[in-house]
Amino acid sequence: MATVKKKAAKKAVKKSAKKATKKTAAKKSAAAKAKPGKYVYVWGDGKADGDGSMKALLGGKGANLAEMSNIGVPVPAGFTITTEVCTYYYDNGKKYPKTLDAQIEENIAKVEKVMGKKFGDLENPLLLSVRSGARESMPGMMDTILNLGINDEVVEALATKTGNAKFAWDSYRRFLQMYGSVVMEVEAEAGEHHDPYEVILDEAKEKAGVKDDSGLSADDLREVVEKFKALIKDRSGKNFPEDPRAQLKGAVNAVFNSWNNDRAIVYRQKYGIPAAWGTAVNVQAMVFGNTGKTSxxxxxxxxxxxxxxxxxxxxxxxxxxxxxxxxxxxxxxxxxxxxxxxxxxxxxxxxxxxxxxxxxxxxxxxxxxxxxxxxxxxxxxxxxxTGFAAVNIALDMVKERLIKKEEAILRIPADDLSHLLAPIFDSKAEKAATKVGSGLPAGPGAASGKIYFSAEESVAAAAKGESVILVRQATSPEDLRGMIAAEGILTTEGGASSHAALVARQMGKVCVCGAHNMSIDYDKKTLTGNGVTLNEGDELSLNGFVGSVYAGEIQSSPSQVIQGLLENKAAAKRSDTYKKFMELMSWTDKLRKLGIRTNSDTPEQVEQAIKFGAEGIGLTRAEHMFFEGNRIDSVREMILADDDEGRAKALKKIKVFMKKDFKGIFKALDGRPATIRLLDPPLHEFIGTMTDEQKQDLSEKIGMSASDITKRIHSLHEENPMLGHRGCRLGISYPAITATQVEAILEAAAEVQAKGTKVLPEIMVPLVSYARELEIQKQVIDETADEVRKKLGLKKSQLKYTVGTMIEIPRAAITADEVAEHAEFFSFGTNDLTQTGLGLSRDDSSSFLPAYQDAEVLSNNPFASLDQGGVGKLVEMGVKGGRSVKPKLKLGICGEHGGDPDSVKFFHRAGLNYVSCSPFRIPVARLAAAQAALEEKGLARGEVS
Known part of the structure; x- marks a missing residue:
């Protein structure tokens, strides 16, 4: 029996190896097809020059058309003009390679042969579609032209050949509308609320007494064509080009130009698509769905x-x-x-x-x-x-044996897990709400916000902090900025595959589309449904799970995942969403190498984070304990004290509540490690914003006159408090502040340990620039610890702790080998490291960051996703320097970047031990860490055999 098993195993290995060899050979073959100087790749009749592996050269659309042709799927013949041409076009003043025209002509002839028609012919004319095709799908962001090659003569030939004049003239009017808008740039002018072509069509339909375009006769459409041509001539000052090859040249130019239109740039910025990639252009034989009832x-x-x-x-x-x-x-x-x-x-x-x-x-x-x-x-x-669909599809395909677990993990965008954690409407509140309409549930979730009818107004309202619901008859690519700004999107037209639905799903936006029982009046700025009229600025609620639309704001409830994880609700735990979420998380934990910790400041936050999968605390900010109730008064008393006696009196009060909070945190951790950052914020955060009323109130509590408080505040004023008297600088100036915090930490640890719970405190000194700063603070910490042990009668082994520092100043990263002499761990504070490394204020740079992203100085917001080429190199220097002194030095990160998937993957590659993030970002970090481990093995989406 064992021999049989061995033989079977060998056979399986050989089969796997053979499969892998074939796969590698196929990739090499595809790469070989990308020939220098070849700018056009043809497909059709069951064969193609390229295949699906050539997305970088052919774009996603062209590569997949070639692939479909290769596997025998019926695809109209066509050819792809490569992304290299787009790059050449922009690098050479919008000129093309000299051989391009000849290659296009050569491949038009091939398409003509396959389709049995001729481009520009007056007996059996071939019409073409011209579409964009970037390597990453950018739905609707670039331009498309259909029915190209038709003119006043070809339309008659097409009518004669098909015996269907209505179809021929319908195709002509479609081409004029697209070509006139895209190539000749005749669109709605300032002050016009409607597309001028649609205005002409609406007039024709009204005159003919029909509801939609398909009801127009050939004669009606002939009249529409004449009016379209007159519109184009009137507004552009040019005649519509009759020559099919001139039309093709204009269309190709337009598609390449659309790579840098406003909506394409906005889309690329949102999804991190490099401008250097360029787009391909796909020229394909037209097939017609508008020839009658069998089409x-x-x-x-x-x-x-x-x-x-x-x-x-x-x-x-x-x-x-x-x-x-x-x-x-x-x-x-x-x-x-x-x-x-x-x-x-x-x-x-x-x-x-x-x-x-x-x-x-x-x-x-x-x-x-x-x-x-x-x-x-x-x-x-x-x-x-959507995030819901991504998880469901990936796990279902594993069960169906279409893919393996590793590929399932790789193909779920880590950020999309946040969709599963988003709130839903409270069922009772939803039942009591006024339903004003319904449509197709295109984007799951629940959203409430104020109604706005344009992208511009939506962006402006969101910038003021309002929650926005963008309401449109139908969205177009020009609405992209508004869709990004909105919490939810409602359209009264279109269906589940409309632009609104497609883009909303990709963005994870709540969306209800095709609410046909509702109407919009753009002039009056009203939305009407079910006898209720709502004005711009009124509250509206969308249930994207079922497609319901409600007047007013509806109270929300936690998602099923949150109800199951945090509230332990049995019904939620039985839900398919919860079960699949938990299964996915179990897979990630078996694969990832990075530890996942939490940035949490209260016992409640810690408990939440542990339920989300946190393995400890990466950052507890001591100063966050001071903002509860009247605690801030004690901190202000300490800051305002002008002698040691007054400071000691305030510190005694501070220690009491700090110790209480640390005990709660240690209990919640139940033996997991806790990195605690000593007091760090600029002092102005506590005293710089005090009102006269607050000064008077504080005066009565601490026995200092309001005028003296004002004088003391002025004397402590700093021009640049972010780089002022804070962090280790405060502790060096006033060692008692450091000592008090350490007493609170260690006394709390001792009391919790005495009741049987293991405690692992990691005391972190912030804002270190020089190794000597850490050395001085470590001496205070160690001396205080000895005093606490002596006071409590404990041995060194009975009350352990470690001391480390936050690397958040470039000098500390550069001299990490020196700093490491006094540290048992580093935690990279990438928020401040980004500020100090780039010289950018997190609070003030928002005014120019959008301009920088438009100019492609920055590809994304460096405070949201780590600047890997700059700040990332400081992190790498810190890692290398620290471990050159202490090879087993524990390294983590506790900035906001700890919950950003791309940043998490960078930290994995940099060799960190863990990342730390806010509780609700922990699932995202867990998935991203698993993906990083798989990518380290050379695996990427679609490469798991």
């Missing part, structure tokens, strides 16, 4: 991108083109109804759905067109999904 178009996901449920999810329209579905111009039908309308195509779609998901091993977002009963796939890409 149609749709957008679908192989699973529900909002919840993760394993159902075919999407929408379609009969007699339409793809933009109609996405733009929300017409109300699409759920994909399930296609089984009745177009049964043959629906069955084919189901087969392709399974084939694509199995091949790409991920949820796919597909676009398709049916032309006279023939199904064509126009695009596939990994589907954007």
């Amino acid at each position: 149609g178009t749709g957008v679908a996901f192989t699973r529900d991108p909002a919840t993760g449920e394993n159902v075919f999810y999407g929408e379609y329209l009969i007699d339409a083109q793809g933009e109609d579905v996405v733009a929300g111009v017409r109300t699409p039908k759920p994909i399930a109804k296609m089984a009745k309308d177009l049964p043959k195509s629906y069955k084919e779609l189901q087969v392709i759905r399974k084939k694509l998901e199995k091949h790409f091993r991920d949820v796919q977002d597909v676009e398709f067109t049916i032309e006279e009963g023939k199904l064509w796939m126009l695009q596939t890409r990994n589907g954007k999904r």
Whole structure:
């Protein structure tokens, strides 16, 4: 039996090795296809120059079109102009490589041969679509032109060839609208609230007595075309170009130019997409969903991108083109109804759905067109999904054996776990609320905020601290800034695959779209539904789980995960969301190497953090104990004292409440380590903002006159308190302040230990620049500890502690080898290290950081995600210097960056022992740490065999 098992094992190893070799060979083959000087890659008829591994060169869309063609999925022929051309275009004053035109012509001929049509021909014309395609999906951020190649002659040829004049003129008016807007830049002018093309269309529909575009006749559409051309000529001063090749050149220029339009730049900044990547341009043969009742178009996901449920999810329209579905111009039908309308195509779609998901091993977002009963796939890409869906899909695919646990962990964006922790509406409050409408639940969650009807107003309101609900008939890429600023998004048009739904899911925004029973009046700035009219600035609430819309603000409740973890509610623990969250967290803990601690200042926060998975405290800020009740008066008394006697009197009061708090924290930790930072904040935080009333009140409590208090405050004034008399500087000036804190820590530790709970205090000295500063403070700490032991009758082994420092000043990082002589641990305080390392004020830089990000001086906010190239190098210097003296020196990080996924991965690579973050960021840090461990092994999403 053992021999059989051995043989089976050997066979499995060989099979795995063979599979890995094939995979490597495929990658090498793909790399070999990227030839110098080759700027255009063709696909079609079951073969392609490239494949799915070439996203950097072909962009995501082009690479996946090539891949679909290679695996036998029906894809209209086309070609990709590479991202290298985009880079060349911007590096050379918007000029192209000399050989590009010839390569385009060569590949047009190949497309013509596959499709059996000719570009610009008057007998059997080939029309083209021109689309962008960055390596990372940027839905709707760049430009698209459909039906390119049509003109006054071609439209007649198309009508004759198909015998469908209505279809031909409909395609022409669509092309004019897109080309006129995108290439010739004829759009709504200042003061116009509506798209001028849509105004012309609305007039035509009203004249014809029809509800939507599909009801217009060929003659109606002919008239629309003439008016579109007149509009373009009037506003641009130029005639619409009749030459198809001139049209193609203009469209390609427009797509490359759109890489740097405002919405694309905003999107890249939000998702950290480098401008240097550029976009590809995909030129593809048009297939038509607008030829009649046996044609149609749709957008679908192989699973529900909002919840993760394993159902075919999407929408379609009969007699339409793809933009109609996405733009929300017409109300699409759920994909399930296609089984009745177009049964043959629906069955084919189901087969392709399974084939694509199995091949790409991920949820796919597909676009398709049916032309006279023939199904064509126009695009596939990994589907954007909510945090809920990301977790559900990843874990379900492990159970289905499509992927392994490691890949499941890699493909869930760590930040998306915060979606599972977001509040939901209180059920009683929701039942009592006034329901004013309902739509499709496009983005799960609960959001309340004030109504605003434009992106500009939403951004301005959010900047003032308001919670915003952006309300639009339908969103477009121009609304991106407002969508980022909003807590929730409501549209009255569109469906589950509309722009609003797609972008909201990616951003994790609460979204209800297609609330067709509600209406917006932009001029009056009102929203009406169910007989209730709400004005701009009124409160509105959205339930993105079910699609309900309510007037007013609704009280919220914790998520099911929070209810299960923190409130121990049995019903919540039975929920699928809670179970999958816990399962995922158990996987991460088996893989990660980084420890995860918490930044917590109270016993309650510590208890929360431990339930979230914290393994100790990375930062307790002593000064945060002083803001409860009247405690601040004792601190102010200490600061204002002008002699040792007065200071000692105040310190005695301070010690009492500090000791009480430390006992509570140590009990909550139940044997886990606790890093406690000694008093650090600028003194002005305690006394600089006192009102006359507060001074008078304090005067009566401490026996110092209000005028003397004012004089003392003035004498302690600092021009730059952030770099002033604080941290170790305060302790060196007044050793009693350090000694009092140490007494409180160690006496609390001794009392908790006496009751059977292990205590591991780590005393951290802040704001060290020189090794001598730490040496002096360590001497005070050690002497105080000896006095406490003597007072309590304890041996050294009975009351242990360690002493370390926070590395938050560049000099400390640079001279870490010297500082380490006196330290048993370092904790990198990356908040202040960022301020001092970059010379940026965290509080004052917000006024120019957006301009810096627009100019690409900064790729992101360095206070949110670590500046790895600058501040990160200081961290690396600190690690190297510290461990050169003490190889086993314990290293951690306790700045805000401890909960940022990209920063966590950097700290893993830098060799830290742990990261510390706020309690609610702990799950994010746990997942990011597991991903870092997998990436260290050379694994990335899609590479786990």
